[in-house]
Amino acid sequence: MERKAQAESAAVDRDEVLRRAEIDASCRLPVMAFFASSVVWLVVGSLLALVASWKLHSPGFLADFSWLTFGRVRPAHLTVVAYGWASMAGIGALLWLEARLCRAALPLQGLLLGACALWNVAVAGGTIEILAGRGTSVEWLEIPPFWAGLLAVVFLLVTVASMMMFAARRVSHIYVSQWYLFGAVLWFPFLYVMANWLIHMNVVRGVTQAATNWWFAHNVLGLWLTPIGLAAVYYLLPKILGVPIYSYHLSLLGFWTLALFYNWAGTHHLIGGPLPAWLVTVGVVGSVMMLIPVATVAINHHMTTKGHFARLKESPTLRFTVFGAMSYTAVSVQGSLTALRSVNEVVHFTHYTVAHAHLGVYAFYSMAVWAAMYYAIPRLTGREWPSARLIAVHFWCAAVGMALYWIGLTWAGVEQGLQMNDADVAFLDVVRYTVPYLWSRSLAGVLMTAGHLVFAWHLLRVLLPGERLVRGPALFGRRRAAEVAS
């Protein structure tokens, strides 16, 4: 079959064949616009995070500005990083990956540029509304309905562009990354429109709104960010190493079990809450069943990388990719365990959950998207990253910051949960116990933010005209050589 396919390919009219460089060039403006915007939001989101984190151990900090009260800065942080940073970086990566995998030029370039601009407006508008006190207090859906509607309309363009590339694809085989990307561009608009409509228009009532809330909030990670992150890993890992995925059959099983089970997992956020028991049980079981897709992905990625770990020393992209892939396994297994009632009884309502969420969105997703950016941006712009050292600084700030963040808050969360479940411990004593760990979170946040600032500065150097173009990619330990060659 393979031979036959190759023989056929030789007969393809050369004019029809788009070279990789031409495809990358077709993506340049829209994808770079999404990437650059996302990095601005990353910095804004990090600063909001620092303000929120600082307020938790020093509540007097900036306390007299109603716009900066903790209960507004925290959802503003979430909105900015989820819809500004993660989604915009994700859309950029998604469009570029789709174009490469379909071997089709990116369509609707002008419209997508406009979409990027409008998306920025919607995120900015939503965030300002939240800070001004018009947030909805529905977690992950804090953006007021008007701006949320704008986001949904703009997203349709991304879906349409993806569909057009898919229809124009020049390869009959649909690669594993494309399954996930196709899922992401269909799942996200469905989830986002349904959740906003059902909750903000009060189509469903009472605690069903809470069920809808967590159906959405869990799926926005599982069926929007996770597929993009996994698609990036499934593409980058083999491409960087020059090795095909270890078991393609396993990847098929992994995709469909994710589609089947992730959908049902969200209600585990409501264990112990005033909902019908069966509804919560479905969430628990769905979460535990997620072990199947996670195991398939973990085995696949590990076996693909096995024997090539030495390359972590030199390839920055690979380092981010592998960190992200390993964190995916870690966060998913942790998630399945957390959904067990006995574990949830302790860690629900504590800082443990906050650490868990960051393990997913930061250690897995953001690392995977950074990997895609480090790989794609030189190929999109024709300008290499100027400094391998800056990439290393970014990586270590993010990795060490994340580790500190997770360890501190997970430990604090478990202890906080155990103490809260012991009625003999006064509540304020529980609060006092957590304060040193809240400081450790702020310290971790400073480290992560420093990494983001380095990354933003580095990207600026790539984008600024007049910056010396360094040919050849930045590799660890080869900085001199790369610069000599230029």
Next chain:
Amino acid sequence: MSLTYLAVWALMLVFAASAIYGLVWAIQHGQLRSFRAGARSIFDEEEPVGVPTDALVREAHPPGAGPEAAPEARPRRGAGHAGERGTGGDGWGLTRR
């Protein structure tokens, strides 16, 4: 309560079993005969299997800059950078839809 638990578990296990059964059935009946080849669909003559990308710098190395610049480990330039085409490649090994 425990009955709900059992019912939901049973349902989810049926889901999982059907997914696994579907995969096994598809493999046994040749539905996926050329499937593994799909894993190679992201490689082509410009960036073939066995050649790492993201190591393009090696070509930018001055000759003899280090032991890792051995010829067999040296990836081809490929179309790593927009606007710079590989010269020797004859396309992507495409299949018509």
Next chain:
Amino acid sequence: MSRAPLLYVGILLTVIASSLGLLTLPERQLAGLEPVMDEEGVARPVEPGGAVAEGRELYRSLGCLYCHSQQVRPEGFGADLERGWGERRTVARDHIHDRPPLLGTMRTGPDLANIGARQPSDSWHYLHLYEPTVTSPGSIMPPYRFLFEERRQVLGRPADALELPAQADGTVRVIVPRPEAKALVAYLGSLDHGYAVPEVP
């Protein structure tokens, strides 16, 4: 895989199935829930109105939910009842008027499902909102001083002035709640799920 339609249908079916199962089914199951009459013939839960409704909007606007839950877990699951956060677990019926329900997922501060019954004193709430550490030493709740105003030249002490401890120089500032603070405290005072429901024997 080369079957695009299969992919398309599978992706949509999985998410439609979960939305039917997790959203439509409970909506149908819970649609018939009605308020219950307490001993005084008042329909519970009471639909928020007036200052209580305004206060609820302020609770949303200030993001109180990010640190305070409003749900009491059942007996034997956590220590919510032992901590005195409620006399019974909360049930779906308690939230039939809530748009949206403010169940919360975090307990940086204590649960507030029954705060109206647990802390009926308005003046306590005003003090606590103005400067949390006055009533709760060690608290990390932010002060909401922007919900209050300072009266400069006053003849006599306003009835609603906060009973703050004297400052270092011995003077006592005259602080009174703004209407927002009054609405918020009215809402907090209304939070009481102590009435009997058929779900909890």
